[in-house]
Amino acid sequence: MNRSPAAIAKAVAPPVVFGALFFGGWQLAVNVFDIKPYFLVRPTEILDKFTGNWDNVWKAMRVSGGNALVGLVCGAALGVAMSFVLLRFRVLDEIVTPLSIALNAVPIFVLVAVFNNMFSITSEVPRRLMVTLVVYFVVLVNVARGLRQVDATHVELMRSYAASDWELLRKVRVPNAVPFFFTALKIAAPGAVITAFVSEYFGGSQNGLGNKITSNMSTSKKAEGLAYVVGACLLGLAFYAISIIMESVATPRGAGERAGERA
Amino acid sequence: MSAVEISQVNKIFSTGKQQAVEALVGIDLSIEPGEFVSLIGPSGCGKSTLLRLVANLLEPTSGSVLVNGKPAKQARLDQDYGMAFQQSGLFEWRTVARNIELPLELKGWDKSKRQARAKEMLELVKLGDFATHMPWQLSGGMQQRVAIARALAAHPPLLLMDEPFGALDEMTREHMQAELLSICAKTGTTVVFVTHSIPEAVYLSNRVVVMSPRPGRITDIIDVGLGSHRDEDTREDTSFFKCITAVREALRGIEVTDIVRGIEDR
Numbered sequence: 001m002n003r004s005p006a007a008i009a010k011a012v013a014p015p016v017v018f019g020a021l022f023f024g025g026w027q028l029a030v031n032v033f034d035i036k037p038y039f040l041v042r043p044t045e046i047l048d049k050f051t052g053n054w055d056n057v058w059k060a061m062r063v064s065g066g067n068a069l070v071g072l073v074c075g076a077a078l079g080v081a082m083s084f085v086l087l088r089f090r091v092l093d094e095i096v097t098p099l100s101i102a103l104n105a106v107p108i109f110v111l112v113a114v115f116n117n118m119f120s121i122t123s124e125v126p127r128r129l130m131v132t133l134v135v136y137f138v139v140l141v142n143v144a145r146g147l148r149q150v151d152a153t154h155v156e157l158m159r160s161y162a163a164s165d166w167e168l169l170r171k172v173r174v175p176n177a178v179p180f181f182f183t184a185l186k187i188a189a190p191g192a193v194i195t196a197f198v199s200e201y202f203g204g205s206q207n208g209l210g211n212k213i214t215s216n217m218s219t220s221k222k223a224e225g226l227a228y229v230v231g232a233c234l235l236g237l238a239f240y241a242i243s244i245i246m247e248s249v250a251t252p253r254g255a256g257e258r259a260g261e262r263a
Numbered sequence: 264m265s266a267v268e269i270s271q272v273n274k275i276f277s278t279g280k281q282q283a284v285e286a287l288v289g290i291d292l293s294i295e296p297g298e299f300v301s302l303i304g305p306s307g308c309g310k311s312t313l314l315r316l317v318a319n320l321l322e323p324t325s326g327s328v329l330v331n332g333k334p335a336k337q338a339r340l341d342q343d344y345g346m347a348f349q350q351s352g353l354f355e356w357r358t359v360a361r362n363i364e365l366p367l368e369l370k371g372w373d374k375s376k377r378q379a380r381a382k383e384m385l386e387l388v389k390l391g392d393f394a395t396h397m398p399w400q401l402s403g404g405m406q407q408r409v410a411i412a413r414a415l416a417a418h419p420p421l422l423l424m425d426e427p428f429g430a431l432d433e434m435t436r437e438h439m440q441a442e443l444l445s446i447c448a449k450t451g452t453t454v455v456f457v458t459h460s461i462p463e464a465v466y467l468s469n470r471v472v473v474m475s476p477r478p479g480r481i482t483d484i485i486d487v488g489l490g491s492h493r494d495e496d497t498r499e500d501t502s503f504f505k506c507i508t509a510v511r512e513a514l515r516g517i518e519v520t521d522i523v524r525g526i527e528d529r
Contacts, residue, residue: 159320160346171368
């Protein structure tokens with residue numbers, strides 16, 4: 001997309017202006033109405049703690065981000081692998097797909113409490129396992145649908161070319177599923193980060209963003225706590241941005257838009 | 264040897280069940296090489312089913328279908344025909360040229376040979392400048408031309424078309440009909456063409472096969488005596504209108520009996 005600088009400025013201006021007004025208004029409100037810091041802190045104080053405490057924030061981001069990344073990669077790999085298995089064995093699909101969809105509707109990250117008992121609570125394994133599980137179902141449901149929901153005309157054409165099932169898979173089903181995979185990744189990537197934080201609420205090592213936020217908040221260090229929240233937001237955005245960049249590299253222009261319509 | 268030889272073909276869906284449907288009954292049809300034959304009839308008359316039997320996308324319940332003197336299945340495995348549908352069915356993740364190359368890929372052609380043929384086919388359908396475009400960048404008529412180029416890429420002796428222009432507007436449609444005739448004249452391809460447009464069937468065909476539903480069967484075959492050269496003037500020719508009237512009357516008979524039976528059923 002070759003957009004002119006003017007066009008980019010026009011697209012970027014509204015959110016930037018809104019952000020400036022929002023934080024400016026916040027700062028002003030705290031000053032003017034003399035709001036106490038235990039109720040609401042100034043944005044500038046949060047920024048202070050964020051930059052002043054950057055080493056610790058970064059350390060916590062690396063822990064939570066690392067868990068999210070490991071879980072995302074494992075979950076996506078497992079999800080893709082399983083969707084091929086389901087395509088091959090229809091009976092299995094009829095068992096697993098409704099289960100996957102049902103599990104998607106319940107907040108399964110509470111299972112981390114169970115994993116904490118199963119594995120060493122001081123290791124990162126229960127948290128990573130939790131992220132893996134959340135990502136796995138999102139990827140599985142979407143990729144399985146992409147592999148199956150192929151155009152009826154495409155299937156007839158391939159039959160008319162005397163194509164084997166293997167060729168149908170390679171030349172029709174897999175390319176058809178690629179946009180579905182990236183749609184899943186766009187949902188799963190921020191989901192992985194959120195799951196990584198929430199998993200930390202259930203005990204274990206006091207090293208991640210989720211821990212730092214709760215412990216700072218509970219000791220009334222609001223500004224410190226919110227500095228970690230800023231770190232959490234950045235991490236979530238980074239994961240989302242990476243999934244979008246991967247999509248635009250891997251799929252030709254237009255194909256992604258179409259997948260968006262279908263998803 | 265006939266290009267297509269259909270003899271005593273029956274096709275029943277859901278055989279033996281209560282809702283068994285006699286899609287086709289007692290079909291006999293022989294199509295000569297280079298002939299353009301249209302199948303026309305109201306929906307449910309089995310014209311698309313008949314085309315799919317020729318393509319071996321469906322198997323007949325009884326009877327035989329020969330394509331190029333071989334059983335239909337062997338003809339499919341040998342890719343003796345190309346096929347085009349109402350939806351262009353282009354693969355949206357492939358460029359226009361790579362779409363045309365697909366049937367050749369599956370035949371195991373090497374890359375340079377494929378690319379040369381794709382280029383040749385794009386010239387034939389007058390889309391030489393669009394090789395590297397993606398399908399969604401093309402209009403409906405252009406997409407359909409790519410689909411025809413793809414169907415003819417391996418130079419099959421037979422082209423099977425299922426309402427290929429059904430989704431196009433009238434202007435584009437007439438233009439595409441003329442294009443198709445000139446392509447067929449150049450390549451000498453035999454065509455079986457399913458449509459429900461009477462003028463389209465008459466303009467394109469040497470013979471129009473009129474079909475009727477419940478059970479699906481051939482009720483009439485009308486010879487179109489318009490000669491081999493046809494252009495825009497043909498559409499205003501009195502013999503063109505005569506043929507249209509003949510086909511329309513053959514179809515009208517079907518509709519009347521159909522309605523009467525529909526009332527009795529209730």
